[in-house]
Amino acid sequence: MWLACFCALVPLLSSCGQGTTTSSSGDSTTLSILHITGKATPSGALFQKILHDFETQNHVTINQTIAASDATQVYETSLLAHKEADVVMVNLADKATEWSKEGATIDVKDLAQQWGITPQLQPQAIKEWTQNGKLAAFPYNGFKWPVWYNMSLLNSVGVAKAPTTFDEFLADGTKLKNAGKGGFVVGGNDWSGYTFFVQVMESYMSDSDIATVLQNGTYCSNPDAMKGINLFIKLRNSDVFVKDVAGLNADQMNSQFYTGGASMMSAGSWAFAGASKDLTKNIYLGGLPVPSDSPYSKPTAYQGYTSMGIWISPNGQKKPGSGTQVCSIHVLTQSYW
Template structure:
């Protein structure tokens, strides 16, 4: 059960194990092989994605260091947009890279045996080795923990006479109305990639679905529940209501992730539902001291925080260089310098034994991590709907359909009832 796995990883991470297993700059981890003459002659391709936080220099520096440690030549491939969609295109055209990072919708790739399985030895340094597993097989390295929350601009709240972040859902709606009344767009969202549109829906499902039933996704897989269940419909209607009231701007679905991030930092909206990685961009901005965070509030004011452990590297099982690609993948995810740079650049919480976060002055990052620790301490972590992987997530092809359905709701193209009927139909066709 993912909640238990993720929580266990979080607790161990927070404890900061003393026996360090993280690879040092000289390749000290036993999971990282020394280079050989044969390995040095091999070249692997590595699919990455670039953002304002994860710059070309970030990738180049880490690739250079880890590839030299492993003894392999690495050719970087940069996704021109949504990395998962691009990886699917490459797979369909027979150009699937040897290594990929952060793929979503894992079953779509693994169905024909395209993803290599990592062994117990490969996974010995990971806090949650079976997070994101597919039928017990770990095909994506469970590299880090992320959380989802709402970032907000303190000055815009003050402009609307709001003195504190909302504690209940009724307060969230009241605050959104106050902001709108002052000419401030309540929420900023994105639409390309499509998951940028679904994050408020994830928030609604956190409190109305997973807080009461964290096993819902497993029950859907077993055919014991459906999308059109009363609890799922309730959360979806609340999401649709945000759009109907104008709190979500339908024009926002035309903007990219980088554009939505810039819009929030430029003060074009007061609240920004987003993953913990946004803390890095927040702390690098001129408005970092004007940014606060809060967990998506429940009707009764109870506290729940969606989190997920996974998101690391995957390897093409059919590559002639699969073995060295797996060595590179494990070395990458356990390399201390990479972990430090990714924690700083992308505000990740590495789920690696013996790793401790580097000292940081980032006020937003600290607030995000403190919220996460609070959720762990209170046993208040829940799965993050739409972001789970493997057996804990949706079946192949459904994440894209769910994300795009969020856009249908925001634009009013479909009603909540129509969307949930569509999702059930598509799920049953794909099962």
């Protein structure tokens, strides 16, 4: 299948560089990339193959920096020294949401059109990556973020199906705890725990209210946000969470669920590859149970297109040939994924 993909790339790659801005400085035979895909992760080996094949086919050398947990800080520090990577591959979150607005990365909207990439992009992906009329980066991949349920463990304590209501969620947690089995696990000490907290907080909120509260930080003045926060407090004080969940990070969360130490977790599609075949046959992917007075009639889950984008830095814009190289990476990776 990969061979067919490569054959299909030939006409696309031949036209990628048209209209690219170049300068007299820089080295067109090298491309520096800062990214968050660790080599030891489930997708890391595949991504390394992508980069290797790209080097071979385009006769360039890739200098890569992997910063799984602090990529935004690494980029901003190097940017201040004018030594930033040509290309940055991170998700649209945290500090990166300000890069396009502050000129830390370039608008790639016109480049996407010139290189013929725009028709390949999902309209919703373009929408999510557009800020003030600028396309912050080339959308690379999206995500779905369900709640995972190990039905083998749930069945062992008499739970026949994944919970869909908040009351069922609490009751299932009590059954698991009484049986000495782990309940819900999350990285209470990092971003995964914060994101789960926000999802619970949003249990009573409309989409427009969520956007307003998150943008302005008006949590306490929004009654529905406060209802959601109190709901989380109720959840925190219940039997649902595994022991010492507050000290865990996302990697420990995954490990605990993968090894049967927890029956439920909230994790995105990027974690699918880490689950063994023996485990996946027992997994049900659902959503976060909702309270009875929630405006949502079914369990909720995150989904979107902001898992990772391909950003071009000011250094990348100046480098001769970098436009062709960036475009090639984009088309190549799209074919692999």
